[in-house]
Amino acid sequence: MTTPLLGLSLPELAQALAPFARERFRAAQVQRWMTERRARSFDEMTDLPAPLRAALGERFVVGLPEVEARTPSEDGAEKFLFRLADGAKVEAVFIPAPRRRASGTGERVTVCVSSQAGCALACAFCVTGRMGAGRNLTAGEILGQYLVVAREKGFGPRAANVVFMGMGEPLLNVANVSRALDLLAAEVSPRRTTVSTAGIVPGIRELAKRERRPNLAVSLTAAEDALRTRLMPINAQWSVRELFEALEEWPLETGRRVTLEVVLIADVNDSPEAARALSRLARRVPSKVNLIPLNESPEWLPGLARPADEKVNAFGALLAASGVDVTVRWSKGLGAAAACGQLKGRETPGRVLRVPAPSVRS
Ligand code: SF4
Structure with missing residues (x-):
């Protein structure tokens, strides 16, 4: 079971990486790859040591859809x-x-x-x-x-x-x-x-x-x-x-x-x-x-x-x-x-569902 890293804050990422990377700057490095550099996998993070990339790949995924x-x-x-x-x-x-x-x-x-x-x-x-x-x-x-x-x-x-x-x-x-x-x-x-x-x-x-x-x-x-x-x-x-x-x-x-x-x-x-x-x-x-x-x-x-x-x-x-x-x-x-309510999330129409509004009022 691999855990997605995308969505973690920097302190959470540092905590998740701590067992695999002793250097504190690694968390910021991985985060930069995931966001600014839009990496899909650890293999793309070429300035991380190869053993670290392999270790991360065994336990985590970036988590892009x-x-x-x-x-x-x-x-x-x-x-x-x-x-x-x-x-x-x-x-x-x-x-x-x-x-x-x-x-x-x-x-x-x-x-x-x-x-x-x-x-x-x-x-x-x-x-x-x-x-x-x-x-x-x-x-x-x-x-x-x-x-x-x-x-x-x-x-x-x-x-x-x-x-x-x-x-x-x-x-x-x-x-x-x-x-x-x-x-x-x-x-x-x-x-x-x-x-x-x-x-x-x-x-x-x-x-x-x-x-x-x-x-x-x-x-x-x-x-x-x-x-x-x-x-x-x-x-x-x-x-x-x-x-x-x-x-x-x-x-x-x-x-x-x-x-x-x-x-x-x-x-x-x-x-x-x-x-x-x-x-x-x-x-x-x-x-x-x-x-x-x-x-x-x-x-x-x-x-x-x-x-x-x-x-x-x-x-x-x-x-x-x-x-x-x-x-x-x-x-x-x-x-x-792209207006609210005009997306459907599937390529072909399916069954039309009619659901009542939920009781979400607190
Ligand atoms: S049903 Fe939901 S997604 Fe559609 S317009 Fe209303 S709030 Fe927006």
């Missing part, structure tokens, strides 16, 4: 389907940097990672939610998605934004997500990291205690309780009022805002009344609204359609006219698939 499939898209995005050590499947998405500005300054690429294999929250517009609950990913499994994408796409430290918007609800796995954020901080500044939640209020409060907080995004989708509960059953546990109380207390540094994500579904939440209700709510906290026209999936989301572009524009214009900062994510490719 296996790439089972890659799906590139025309817009330069690429989806990675990973198989974890126990056979669970999760997805991550690489999104290329926006085009270079006239000034020549390039933007960063984005990596969207999963935090759970599956999701129990059963949002109506979500493909992952149709799979039902899965297990929490470890910090190493979360970090590993980023590292494999970085290795395969050839980018180094400080070149990426990382968004926790893949499969699963990050704040139902807050301990491992928090540890992954700590480990990622050497590569990606917290200002370049975003955690997206469906509205797990205790998780938001827990994350708020961190000294170096990521950006916060909330998958809101509807401003009124009745409609939001229909689309996002978790709203029955933490209402819009409770969610916004937590957002009002979220400690925002100067210049930072909360992102409110709204998946727009034709004739469900795209009316002028829905826009006005959203506008009233959005103005309660420093925020920007991200409109995401539904990424249709007739097989997984039967009966749900993407609104016509004019309707999306009209919805956005209403918000903008009331002073809300709003953007529309028009991408129909994998860039759109």
Whole structure:
């Protein structure tokens, strides 16, 4: 039985390596190989003595996930389907940097990672939610998605934004997500990291205690309780009022805002009344609204359609006219698939599962 080293803090790594390496600097050396240098195995760590590499190989593995499939898209995005050590499947998405500005300054690429294999929250517009609950990913499994994408796409430290918007609800796995954020901080500044939640209020409060907080995004989708509960059953546990109380207390540094994500579904939440209700709510906290026209999936989301572009524009214009900062994510490719709830973790559709939202309220 081999133990993964990815996900251990430096002191934990030093403790694990102590029986095999007398020199104290070996732990930092191994960690640098695993992260900055994206090594997959101890054999690649060529400045470690060969006997040490052999000894480590007998007891440990780095612990990167296996790439089972890659799906590139025309817009330069690429989806990675990973198989974890126990056979669970999760997805991550690489999104290329926006085009270079006239000034020549390039933007960063984005990596969207999963935090759970599956999701129990059963949002109506979500493909992952149709799979039902899965297990929490470890910090190493979360970090590993980023590292494999970085290795395969050839980018180094400080070149990426990382968004926790893949499969699963990050704040139902807050301990491992928090540890992954700590480990990622050497590569990606917290200002370049975003955690997206469906509205797990205790998780938001827990994350708020961190000294170096990521950006916060909330998958809101509807401003009124009745409609939001229909689309996002978790709203029955933490209402819009409770969610916004937590957002009002979220400690925002100067210049930072909360992102409110709204998946727009034709004739469900795209009316002028829905826009006005959203506008009233959005103005309660420093925020920007991200409109995401539904990424249709007739097989997984039967009966749900993407609104016509004019309707999306009209919805956005209403918000903008009331002073809300709003953007529309028009991408129909994998860039759109990186939105919360648009990943499915398997290559072919399977049985559609309908699971009730879990009782996660403490
Ligand atoms: S939208 Fe996010 S929280 Fe909701 S079911 Fe999908 S993955 Fe879970």
